[in-house]
Amino acid sequence: MREFFAMGGYAFYVWTSYALACVILAWNILLPHRVHKRFISRLRRRLTQRTQA
Amino acid sequence: MWTIFHRWASPPYFYRQSTRLLPWLSAICALLIIAGLIGGLILAPSDYQQGESYRIIYIHVPSAWMSLFIYMVMASSGAIALIWRIKLAEVMLVASAPIGASFTLLALLTGVLWGKPMWGAWWVWDARLTSELLLLFLYLGIIALYNAIDDKRRAASAIAVLALVGVVNIPIIHYSVQWWSTLHQGPTVTKFGAPSIYIGMLIPLLLMALGFMLFYAISVLLRARTELLAREAASRWVREMLEEA
Numbered sequence: 001m002r003e004f005f006a007m008g009g010y011a012f013y014v015w016t017s018y019a020l021a022c023v024i025l026a027w028n029i030l031l032p033h034r035v036h037k038r039f040i041s042r043l044r045r046r047l048t049q050r051t052q053a
Numbered sequence: 054m055w056t057i058f059h060r061w062a063s064p065p066y067f068y069r070q071s072t073r074l075l076p077w078l079s080a081i082c083a084l085l086i087i088a089g090l091i092g093g094l095i096l097a098p099s100d101y102q103q104g105e106s107y108r109i110i111y112i113h114v115p116s117a118w119m120s121l122f123i124y125m126v127m128a129s130s131g132a133i134a135l136i137w138r139i140k141l142a143e144v145m146l147v148a149s150a151p152i153g154a155s156f157t158l159l160a161l162l163t164g165v166l167w168g169k170p171m172w173g174a175w176w177v178w179d180a181r182l183t184s185e186l187l188l189l190f191l192y193l194g195i196i197a198l199y200n201a202i203d204d205k206r207r208a209a210s211a212i213a214v215l216a217l218v219g220v221v222n223i224p225i226i227h228y229s230v231q232w233w234s235t236l237h238q239g240p241t242v243t244k245f246g247a248p249s250i251y252i253g254m255l256i257p258l259l260l261m262a263l264g265f266m267l268f269y270a271i272s273v274l275l276r277a278r279t280e281l282l283a284r285e286a287a288s289r290w291v292r293e294m295l296e297e298a
Contacts, residue, residue, distance in 0.1 A: 007105040007106070007108065008104040008105035008106070009105075010104065010105050013106055013109065013166045013167065013169065013170050014106060014108050014109055017109045017162075017167070020112075021116070021163070024156075025268060027155070028151070028272045029272060029275070032272060032275035033275055035276075035279055036275060036282075039279050039283065040282070043282065044295050047296070
């Protein structure tokens with residue numbers, strides 16, 4: 001197990017690459033998801049305001 | 054074929070179908086990436102020259118492929134948007150740009166992290182690296198131009214033109230390792246004849262590439278749906294959908 005994490009002495013380069021991939025991919029899912037949800041709730045609020053008016 | 058294309062180009066149909074498609078795409082994408090990681094990090098043997106450091110390949114190469122692929126998708130959508138004025142093509146073009154920029158950045162960063170232990174330098178100004186950096190600036194330029202123009206339909210036409218002009222960079226990136234002498238290694242998979250990479254290393258690479266491809270599909274659908282709602286906010290199908298839920 002320790003050998004696996006050591007990556008033959010290249011641990012820093014290999015694991016930083018995988019960590020960067022993780023961060024960049026997560027950002028590309030979480031951000032659009034949040035923007036979409038927020039936009040839907042804004043549209044819905046506008047719709048209820050208009051029906052009440 | 055054309056009827057399918059026409060149906061998908063209709064915003065309400067696209068929105069409804071993508072809602073149904075997203076969970077399936079996510080499940081398959083997760084499976085592919087997990088299988089690719091197990092294959093690439095654990096099962097694949099170490100390289101006889103580069104030791105364990107070559108395992109960066111499973112991030113670096115798929116993201117570099119995606120950086121080119123997404124650009125080609127954007128250029129094609131740009132052409133469709135300019136010729137037929139199809140709204141969905143504009144939306145796909147806009148939604149793809151940040152994802153393409155992300156994959157380009159990831160390819161550059163992992164390249165830097167691979168270059169240091171193998172070449173002894175974080176960065177060299179050779180043809181492959183410079184043209185890929187230019188691709189990142191193209192993506193960022195497209196995003197900036199779109200945000201600078203208020204009328205979103207005019208903005209989409211402007212970035213469609215920019216995306217089409219930038220296409221000249223794509224073959225330059227691809228053939229750069231053959232046209233100019235470089236530190237970057239030549240192609241081992243995308244060349245004519247059999248790939249010169251060991252099969253146990255190739256399979257995880259292809260799994261990761263497929264996984265990244267599906268990841269792009271998921272991310273672009275998520276963004277395209279918001280963009281579509283923003284443009285169609287006043288239309289009846291959006292109102293009906295909001296009232297339904």
